[in-house]
Amino acid sequence: MKFVVLVKQVPDTNEVEVDEETGTIIREGVPSVLNAFDEFALNVAVDLKEKIDKEVEIIALSMGPPQAEEALNKCLAIGADRAILLTDKIFAGADTWATAVTLGRALKKIGEVDLIFAGQEASDGNTAQVGPEVAAHQGISQLTYVTEIEDFDPEVGEIICRKEIDEGHLMVKGDMPLLLACMPRPDFEPKIPNIREIMKAKKKRKETWSYEDLGGDEEDYGLEGSESVVIKTYSPPPKGEGIKIDEEPERAVEKLLRFLDEEGIL
Amino acid sequence: MAETDLSDERGLTEEQKLFRESISDWGERNLPLERVIEMNREGHPFPEDIIQGLADLGVIMGPVPEEHGGMGLSWKDQSIIEEQIGYIDPSIATAAGFMAVETGWGFTINRYCNEEIREKYIKPAIRGEKFVGIATTEPKGGSDVAGFESTAEKDGDEWVLNGEKTFISGVEECQKIGGGYWVNVRTGPKIDEAPHKNMTAFFVPIDTDGLEPQEPYDDAGRGSLSTSGFVMNDVRVPEKYMLGEQGKGFYYTMEGFDNARIMIGASAVGVTRRILEEAADYIKERETFGRPLAKYEAIQFPFVERYTEMEASKLMVRKTAEMQDVRYDETGWGEKTGDPKTYKPTEIAKWISMIKYKVPHLAKDTADDAMHWLGAAGYSSEYVFETAWRGVMSYCVGAEGGANIQKIVIGRETLGKDYVPYK
Numbered sequence: 001m002k003f004v005v006l007v008k009q010v011p012d013t014n015e016v017e018v019d020e021e022t023g024t025i026i027r028e029g030v031p032s033v034l035n036a037f038d039e040f041a042l043n044v045a046v047d048l049k050e051k052i053d054k055e056v057e058i059i060a061l062s063m064g065p066p067q068a069e070e071a072l073n074k075c076l077a078i079g080a081d082r083a084i085l086l087t088d089k090i091f092a093g094a095d096t097w098a099t100a101v102t103l104g105r106a107l108k109k110i111g112e113v114d115l116i117f118a119g120q121e122a123s124d125g126n127t128a129q130v131g132p133e134v135a136a137h138q139g140i141s142q143l144t145y146v147t148e149i150e151d152f153d154p155e156v157g158e159i160i161c162r163k164e165i166d167e168g169h170l171m172v173k174g175d176m177p178l179l180l181a182c183m184p185r186p187d188f189e190p191k192i193p194n195i196r197e198i199m200k201a202k203k204k205r206k207e208t209w210s211y212e213d214l215g216g217d218e219e220d221y222g223l224e225g226s227e228s229v230v231i232k233t234y235s236p237p238p239k240g241e242g243i244k245i246d247e248e249p250e251r252a253v254e255k256l257l258r259f260l261d262e263e264g265i266l
Numbered sequence: 267m268a269e270t271d272l273s274d275e276r277g278l279t280e281e282q283k284l285f286r287e288s289i290s291d292w293g294e295r296n297l298p299l300e301r302v303i304e305m306n307r308e309g310h311p312f313p314e315d316i317i318q319g320l321a322d323l324g325v326i327m328g329p330v331p332e333e334h335g336g337m338g339l340s341w342k343d344q345s346i347i348e349e350q351i352g353y354i355d356p357s358i359a360t361a362a363g364f365m366a367v368e369t370g371w372g373f374t375i376n377r378y379c380n381e382e383i384r385e386k387y388i389k390p391a392i393r394g395e396k397f398v399g400i401a402t403t404e405p406k407g408g409s410d411v412a413g414f415e416s417t418a419e420k421d422g423d424e425w426v427l428n429g430e431k432t433f434i435s436g437v438e439e440c441q442k443i444g445g446g447y448w449v450n451v452r453t454g455p456k457i458d459e460a461p462h463k464n465m466t467a468f469f470v471p472i473d474t475d476g477l478e479p480q481e482p483y484d485d486a487g488r489g490s491l492s493t494s495g496f497v498m499n500d501v502r503v504p505e506k507y508m509l510g511e512q513g514k515g516f517y518y519t520m521e522g523f524d525n526a527r528i529m530i531g532a533s534a535v536g537v538t539r540r541i542l543e544e545a546a547d548y549i550k551e552r553e554t555f556g557r558p559l560a561k562y563e564a565i566q567f568p569f570v571e572r573y574t575e576m577e578a579s580k581l582m583v584r585k586t587a588e589m590q591d592v593r594y595d596e597t598g599w600g601e602k603t604g605d606p607k608t609y610k611p612t613e614i615a616k617w618i619s620m621i622k623y624k625v626p627h628l629a630k631d632t633a634d635d636a637m638h639w640l641g642a643a644g645y646s647s648e649y650v651f652e653t654a655w656r657g658v659m660s661y662c663v664g665a666e667g668g669a670n671i672q673k674i675v676i677g678r679e680t681l682g683k684d685y686v687p688y689k
Binding site: 069074190 | 287
């Protein structure tokens with residue numbers, strides 16, 4: 001069986017600075033890490049592999065600049081068997097659709113894949129679009145907000161997942177091939193690779209694929225292949241301190257109503 | 267973890283970066299500063315969950331070859347691991363017990379032991395199931411390594427050991443989980459002009475009849491790791507438990523010290539960085555007379571001086587570890603297979619003595635400074651500075667070799683043998 005985990009390297013900071021001219025995130029001097037959502041997805045894939053009595057190859061697939069190899073090294077230490085980095089100047093500036101196209105072409109080149117795991121979103125863009133778009137591009141089903149795999153029957157090709165929704169959770173059944181967009185559980189503690197696993201990862205298969213390897217029209221990729229245009233990227237202005245009503249409930253409601261009335265909200 | 271990050275990963279390999287990341291993540295989860303302070307306060311024996319965690323992480327005896335149960339890491343790799351161990355536990359107890367002692371000395375035991383010791387003690391110690399350590403110091407002293415008095419006499423295919431060893435790390439832990447010690451004894455008469463001759467090393471299991479562990483000392487610091495000793499009354503060990511060749515114990519001991527001291531230098535770099543980061547968080551935040559402490563030159567300047575010294579020390583430790591790697595590449599990582607060519611062992615010993623002398627003092631002085639910067643808060647065990655200060659002091663006063671002994675080695679290698687003070 002073959003599992004592919006889609007991963008992204010993201011800036012390790014909450015205080016992202018934006019280049020005002022280009023509208024892109026300034027990455028220079030900011031340390032990068034494996035996107036936590038993707039790390040969770042990889043952990044789900046590795047746990048599943050350990051549970052099933054079948055030979056499984058886990059491939060970590062990423063699109064990014066050459067330094068994204070660091071994130072893939074971590075994936076190999078955590079338990080991926082093989083890593084592929086899609087890197088080329090032609091891929092640069094891709095929006096979610098062009099990213100999905102690029103990843104999709106790589107998936108075609110990889111061949112038959114049983115399960116695709118993706119993080120629900122990336123902590124830098126937070127679009128939550130790439131996973132579902134890859135599924136659409138591949139013409140396969142998808143389950144989103146997956147927090148746990150409850151049951152998996154590799155012979156029948158059926159998987160039952162726990163999916164978080166606002167009101168609670170759903171147990172959803174899907175048929176392979178399938179894409180799972182994974183959402184870390186609050187109690188999730190990522191696997192910490194030990195020294196032996198890190199050293200073992202050094203010997204695992206790592207590949208770099210460029211435009212030449214994926215083929216197709218150049219205009220399908222990167223900025224040119226993007227359907228959306230970023231007009232402006234900015235940090236929202238901080239919210240004010242707000243008003244705190246610190247009274248007994250009856251008096252507090254009275255005060256609140258008066259305030260809402262005065263402000264013309266009611 | 268402190269908000270201030272003074273780490274600098276430039277020059278590290280991808281694997282070394284991941285080592286650091288894994289140890290940091292593990293430390294944050296299992297050994298936060300609150301636990302370090304609590305462990306130091308509660309005292310020994312060292313918690314077994316942390317020993318197991320270190321073993322599961324794969325940080326114990328990393329340079330032991332893979333075929334002997336280790337990871338086959340370089341000393342440079344291990345020094346980077348060790349730096350991070352010192353960072354997560356600035357009380358230095360973890361580094362002392364499991365890096366300096368188990369890794370530095372355990373690696374050296376593995377080079378000279380037979381397959382039985384390897385299977386029964388080295389491999390289980392790497393897995394966290396046993397403890398191996400070093401016992402050289404005697405009640406008459408420790409710095410005079412060749413001046414010891416314990417003896418061993420041959421009786422058939424056994425050796426009978428008598429004497430006393432003291433200020434030994436980890437005896438209580440070793441009793442608790444099992445294991446044994448490298449013990450130096452005299453197997454021939456003491457030759458006054460060459461007292462290091464006739465010194466032989468044995469591996470002695472802690473549960474051997476006649477070996478009587480003593481009550482642990484009430485040390486000033488690194489409280490979670492025991493320090494005590496043992497008396498040997500007709501302790502019988504088989505001939506095959508001799509480490510290496512008879513009469514060569516002194517040379518093996520110097521090699522063990524070399525490895526342990528690299529670990530100490532590296533851990534003290536980590537301790538210093540942790541102190542500086544924790545202190546930086548405080549002095550940037552805390553205001554007196556309307557401005558943050560960090561804006562006062564009286565605080566900022568010593569801070570940057572210590573930071574500069576830490577970066578210099580880090581480079582020294584890594585250079586020294588690289589020299590040790592060259593040595594083992596040439597002489598063999600497991601059993602001895604060749605002779606050193608690139609560096610004379612005394613040349614490497616000079617660098618090792620420089621880091622052993624310099625870096626623990628830097629860590630201690632930095633903790634001392636930080637306590638001054640924080641005032642009463644720094645003096646309190648609410649912060650880690652006093653815990654660190656008391657812990658690293660052990661490596662200033664003498665553990666793994668006193669500062670003045672290191673200076674004699676450095677002096678001998680720079681000014682020449684004619685200027686050795688004791689001759």
